[in-house]
Amino acid sequence: MRMRMERVVVSMQDPDQGVKMQSQRLLITVIPHAVTGNDVVEWLIQKYCIAEDEALHLGTLLVQHGYLYPLRDPRRLLLRPDETPYRFQTPYFWMSTLWPAAELDYAIYLAKKNIRKQGALVDHEKAHYDQLHRKINHTWDLVVMQAREQLRAAKQRRKGDRLVIACQEQTYWLVNRPPPGVPSVLEQGPERGSCTARQVQMTVDFYKREIECCRKALGRTRVKSSVCLEAYLKFSSQRGPHDPLLSGCLPSNPWVTDDDTYWAMNAPSVAVPTKLRVEQWAFSFRELLEDPVGRAHFMDFLQTEFSAENLSFWEACEELRHGGQAQVPALVDAVYQQFLAPGAARWVNIDSRTMERTLEGLGRPHRHVLDDAQLHIYMLMKKDSYPRFLKSDLYKDLLAEAVVPLETKRRVFPFMWKPRHSSPSLALLPTSTSGEPEAAAGSPGGGDGET
Amino acid sequence: MAADGLHENETLASLKSEAESLKGKLEEERAKLHDVELHQVAERVEALGQFVMKTRRTLKGHGNKVLCMDWCKDKRRIVSSSQDGKVIVWDSFTTNKEHAVTMPCTWVMACAYAPSGCAIACGGLDNKCSVYPLTFDKNENMAAKKKSVAMHTNYLSACSFTNSDMQILTASGDGTCALWDVESGQLLQSFHGHGADVLCLDLAPSETGNTFVSGGCDKKAMVWDMRSGQCVQAFETHESDINSVRYYPSGDAFASGSDDATCRLYDLRADREVAIYSKESIIFGASSVDFSLSGRLLFAGYNDYTINVWDVLKGSRVSILFGHENRVSTLRVSPDGTAFCSGSWDHTLRVWA
Numbered sequence: 001m002r003m004r005m006e007r008v009v010v011s012m013q014d015p016d017q018g019v020k021m022q023s024q025r026l027l028i029t030v031i032p033h034a035v036t037g038n039d040v041v042e043w044l045i046q047k048y049c050i051a052e053d054e055a056l057h058l059g060t061l062l063v064q065h066g067y068l069y070p071l072r073d074p075r076r077l078l079l080r081p082d083e084t085p086y087r088f089q090t091p092y093f094w095m096s097t098l099w100p101a102a103e104l105d106y107a108i109y110l111a112k113k114n115i116r117k118q119g120a121l122v123d124h125e126k127a128h129y130d131q132l133h134r135k136i137n138h139t140w141d142l143v144v145m146q147a148r149e150q151l152r153a154a155k156q157r158r159k160g161d162r163l164v165i166a167c168q169e170q171t172y173w174l175v176n177r178p179p180p181g182v183p184s185v186l187e188q189g190p191e192r193g194s195c196t197a198r199q200v201q202m203t204v205d206f207y208k209r210e211i212e213c214c215r216k217a218l219g220r221t222r223v224k225s226s227v228c229l230e231a232y233l234k235f236s237s238q239r240g241p242h243d244p245l246l247s248g249c250l251p252s253n254p255w256v257t258d259d260d261t262y263w264a265m266n267a268p269s270v271a272v273p274t275k276l277r278v279e280q281w282a283f284s285f286r287e288l289l290e291d292p293v294g295r296a297h298f299m300d301f302l303q304t305e306f307s308a309e310n311l312s313f314w315e316a317c318e319e320l321r322h323g324g325q326a327q328v329p330a331l332v333d334a335v336y337q338q339f340l341a342p343g344a345a346r347w348v349n350i351d352s353r354t355m356e357r358t359l360e361g362l363g364r365p366h367r368h369v370l371d372d373a374q375l376h377i378y379m380l381m382k383k384d385s386y387p388r389f390l391k392s393d394l395y396k397d398l399l400a401e402a403v404v405p406l407e408t409k410r411r412v413f414p415f416m417w418k419p420r421h422s423s424p425s426l427a428l429l430p431t432s433t434s435g436e437p438e439a440a441a442g443s444p445g446g447g448d449g450e451t
Numbered sequence: 452m453a454a455d456g457l458h459e460n461e462t463l464a465s466l467k468s469e470a471e472s473l474k475g476k477l478e479e480e481r482a483k484l485h486d487v488e489l490h491q492v493a494e495r496v497e498a499l500g501q502f503v504m505k506t507r508r509t510l511k512g513h514g515n516k517v518l519c520m521d522w523c524k525d526k527r528r529i530v531s532s533s534q535d536g537k538v539i540v541w542d543s544f545t546t547n548k549e550h551a552v553t554m555p556c557t558w559v560m561a562c563a564y565a566p567s568g569c570a571i572a573c574g575g576l577d578n579k580c581s582v583y584p585l586t587f588d589k590n591e592n593m594a595a596k597k598k599s600v601a602m603h604t605n606y607l608s609a610c611s612f613t614n615s616d617m618q619i620l621t622a623s624g625d626g627t628c629a630l631w632d633v634e635s636g637q638l639l640q641s642f643h644g645h646g647a648d649v650l651c652l653d654l655a656p657s658e659t660g661n662t663f664v665s666g667g668c669d670k671k672a673m674v675w676d677m678r679s680g681q682c683v684q685a686f687e688t689h690e691s692d693i694n695s696v697r698y699y700p701s702g703d704a705f706a707s708g709s710d711d712a713t714c715r716l717y718d719l720r721a722d723r724e725v726a727i728y729s730k731e732s733i734i735f736g737a738s739s740v741d742f743s744l745s746g747r748l749l750f751a752g753y754n755d756y757t758i759n760v761w762d763v764l765k766g767s768r769v770s771i772l773f774g775h776e777n778r779v780s781t782l783r784v785s786p787d788g789t790a791f792c793s794g795s796w797d798h799t800l801r802v803w804a
Contacts, residue, residue: 001754004712004734048732054757054771058732061755183777183796190558190576190606192624192648192692193668207466209644213682214473218480220684223720225485228703229492232746232764235701237496239745244789245504245804246747254527254544255507255790255804263526266787286658321660322615325632325639367639368678375659382658423542425549425585426525426568 002096008058009067012043013088019043024071024085029160031071034087037080040068056081065095065185069171071163075122077174087164093172095186101176104143107132109173111147124179238283242276250274250405257408260423265405268292275402282390285382297398301389302381309346310377310385313339317374321367332365340373350376474687481723489716489726493764499747502760502770507790508543508802517794518575519609519781523564526787530571531800532559538573540585543792543802550585552593561609565616572600572619574607580621582633601631608650613660613677620663620677622649628665630677642675644682651695656702664705666693672707672717686717688724695739695782699763700746706763708737714751714761728761730768739781744788752779752793758803774801 012019020043024034037059044055059079062068063086066077071085079086110129113120121129133140154162178184241247254260265274273293281288281298288294295311302308316339320331339348340358350358354376361369389395515535522529527544536557540550556577563572565582574580580601583593601607605624612619613630618639622628628642628649647668655662655674662683666672672693674684691710698705704718704725712733716726728749735755742749748769749761758772758779777796784791790804 001710001712001735008734044732048730050732053773054732057755057757057773058734061735187796190560190624192650204463204466205643206646207463207470209682210470211466211473213644213685214470214477217477217684217722218473220722222481222484222722225718225721225723225725226487226492228718228721229487229489229725231701231703232489232699233492233496236745236747236764239700240747242788243743243745243747244787245743245784245791246499246745249789253789253804255802260527260544262789263787286656318614322613322618324617324634325637326634371678378658423525423527423544425528425542425587426523 002094005062005065005067006094006096009062009088011047012040026071026085026163029163031085031087031160031164034071034085035068036082037084037086038082040079040086041081052081064175066093066171066175069167071167074167074170075174077171087167089171090168093168095175100186101172103132104136104139106173106177107136107143108146108150109169111143112151115144115147116151122179128177242280251408259408261405261408265403272401272403273398275399275404278395278398278402281395285386288386288389297394298386298389301392301394302385304394305385305388307381307385309339309348310381312346313348314374314377314381317370317377320370321374323367325367328367329365332362332369335370336362348373348377349380481721484721485723489764490766493766496764498765499762499769504760504770504772504803506774506801507804508546510541510543510546510800510802511798512539512541512548513537513798513800515798516777516796517780517798517800518558518560519562519573520783520792520794520800521562521564521571522783522785522792523568524566524786525568526785526789528564528568529792529800530562530564530573531781531794532562532573532575533798534558538562538571538583540571541800543800550593552583552597554581558606561607561621563610563612563619565612566614567616570616572610572612574601574610574621576606578603578606578623578625580607580610580619580631582619598633598636600633600636601629602636603627603629605648608648609652611652611654611663613654620652620654622652622665622667624648626667628652628663628675640677640680642673642680642682644673644675644685645669645671648692650692653696653698653705655698656700664696664698666696666707666709668692670709672696672705674705674719684719684722686724688715689713691736694736697741700742700744706740706742706749708740708751710736710754712736712753714740714749716749716763726763726766728759728766728768730759733759738779739783739793741782741784741791743784743791750782750784750791752782752795754778756795756797758782758793772803775799 019035020039021033021035024031040059041055044058063077063079067089068086069089071087110125244253249262251261252259254262269292281294288298299308299311302311316335338344338346350373354372358373513533515533517531517533520529520531527542529543530540532538534557536554536559538552538559539548541548556575559573559575561574570582570584572580572582579599582598582600584596600619601621603623603625607621607623609622610619617633619631619633626645626647629638630640632639645667649665649667652663652665661677662674664672664674670687670689672686673682676683689709689711693707693709695708696705703720704716706714706716708714712735713727713729714737715724718725735753737751737753739752740749747763749763750758752758756775756777759768760770762769775795775797779793779795781794790802792800792802794800
């Protein structure tokens with residue numbers, strides 16, 4: 001990230017393509033190679049084809065990170081989009097060069113400020129100064145000596161240079177020791193790539209795994225890009241009208257109008273679903289099953305075809321796969337008794353090979369022991385029952401009866417910020433025996449959360 | 452006599468170079484079927500109109516950097532966690548805080564809402580993932596019912612419940628991901644293969660529901676089989692840490708956001724990167740990404756305090772959203788796609804629509 005910022009700053013200083021430079025008069029001194037805030041913003045707009053707000057934001061970040069410093073009022077690192085003069089920070093003081101800033105250097109800087117002019121230190125600087133004085137008390141003489149030496153050397157320079165160096169230093173320390181209330185741009189968050197993780201890479205196992213993964217990958221079948229990418233177009237155009245952020249939603253987006261009718265009309269277990277929702281059941285079998293209302297209607301349909309046990313079996317398998325470890329043996333047994341045992345009440349029709357493999361595996365029950373059987377039944381429903389469902393009168397009637405809400409443009413509570421109704425948390429719903437809320441089992445539809 | 456599982460003629464260096472050469476061959480194979488670019492295919496698609504998205508809610512209450520957030524299935528509640536150890540559950544529609552718990556560690560980088568809405572999970576520098584049942588009983592202290600589920604040997608960077616409240620998937624700075632049984636804390640499966648910290652993960656919305664993708668500091672995005680623990684596919688085109696991964700709604704692809712200031716789209720059937728979302732003016736890393744419901748829009752939060760909205764098909768930047776006053780650290784679209792929420796180091800969360 002620093003490298004990218006530095007690249008920007010370097011191109012800004014390009015003699016031909018960079019920001020227009022001019023000499024800036026400050027009282028009686030003339031400072032060369034200065035730029036105005038306005039010119040910086042303009043240059044960013046032109047170079048990156050962005051709007052003014054983005055250019056100002058980017059320019060401000062460059063100043064906040066100390067790559068540009070204001071010649072007047074260097075106490076605040078802001079970019080003003082006007083004639084305010086700025087200069088590019090010397091690379092010596094770039095974040096990447098001298099980071100982390102040493103305490104000794106900070107002490108010398110504060111000491112210089114203090115010596116040069118009594119009372120020049122602001123509150124937080126005074127606090128730092130006292131703290132450092134206590135901390136490196138034993139070498140404080142060295143600090144003062146260095147400070148005096150640097151001040152003496154500075155006096156030898158021309159006034160203009162003195163001013164520039166003072167601004168550069170001031171900016172550097174504003175970045176590295178920000179005043180209270182100003183977030184530090186240097187903060188990175190917890191360290192990444194520490195010892196433990198790096199050690200992972202040094203083992204034989206790691207490379208053997210990578211080699212194995214690559215070998216497998218080399219053998220896999222790939223699909224042509226043109227085919228895959230076409231699929232995105234189809235998917236997006238089909239789902240576009242269902243995407244509230246893209247196409248809006250009816251009657252209105254609750255976040256925009258503060259009216260939560262949209263949520264009430266689309267609650268997990270609503271009596272009459274909306275048209276868009278019923279249409280979505282035709283997009284894919286997965287989406288039909290994911291919607292509790294859709295799934296319930298599909299179950300009704302299966303009952304008319306005497307194959308409802310397939311869906312029940314699939315649901316039981318889901319419960320096994322996503323349930324708690326402790327429940328595995330009991331669940332596997334229950335599924336066997338109900339769906340797989342010869343003469344079972346709700347026997348499911350699985351091909352003999354899968355059935356044989358499954359029954360074998362039941363001897364050592366685990367979460368995935370029914371995966372093959374589940375997949376078989378899922379594909380059966382998907383290829384067979386699902387297409388018939390979509391062509392059925394049941395589904396056609398649902399589509400015809402589905403609601404299309406009217407649009408509400410006005411805010412329901414125009415003068416109130418907080419809507420009156422809150423909704424009960426799902427955690428408040430009554431659960432089983434004990435008084436306290438428990439983690440519910442896998443199936444969706446834990447309540448519609450509406451008043 | 453071989454040591455450490457090495458055969459004759461094998462050394463660590465030779466294994467490393469074999470891996471490198473295989474990776475090179477893999478890239479060649481992947482390139483063979485790449486006959487067209489996404490933005491070319493998307494030329495026929497109508498351009499998106501002007502986008503007006505605004506902050507509709509601002510959630511103030513964290514006293515420090517917000518690091519992570521997750522939505523409840525009820526489409527309005529969220530859980531958020533911060534640097535000072537506070538985890539808060541909000542009804543973001545009314546902006547009321549409903550629960551708050553203080554973790555015994557700082558930098559709570561991961562939090563997740565249980566599918567039932569009755570519990571939350573969180574963790575961070577404590578190297579653990581803990582589950583807290585949500586209770587409205589005024590006499591009960593939420594922290595009292597805390598269950599320690601996952602144990603890693605480095606920080607927890609991400610966590611997610613699978614299809615139920617009873618299993619949790621975690622990612623850690625120790626370079627691994629793991630699947631846990633919540634009730635017993637038992638490790639069900641572990642996933643080894645990243646060469647550095649794992650920073651993010653996302654579960655696939657597939658029919659068989661058996662895979663997930665993870666991204667890490669080794670610049671790799673890896674797709675895993677949850678049952679076998681094996682890596683199914685791996686992608687290594689980013690130039691820096693991958694901070695966030697999120698599946699495209701169809702499950703056939705996923706997007707990633709990285710410190711290299713780009714977001715990328717990887718197609719699982721084509722087995723390659725198919726799009727890069729970048730702009731010369733975007734020089735700070737992307738910390739979190741998520742798709743709108745139709746997959747047409749990609750929202751990405753960045754370390755330069757902004758949120759960029761990308762047209763996934765055309766590859767262009769549709770909009771830039773200002774508002775946060777420090778890094779955007781987390782971003783998720785709501786379950787019904789009516790809004791998205793962003794959390795930031797400026798201590799606030801914003802809901803946009």
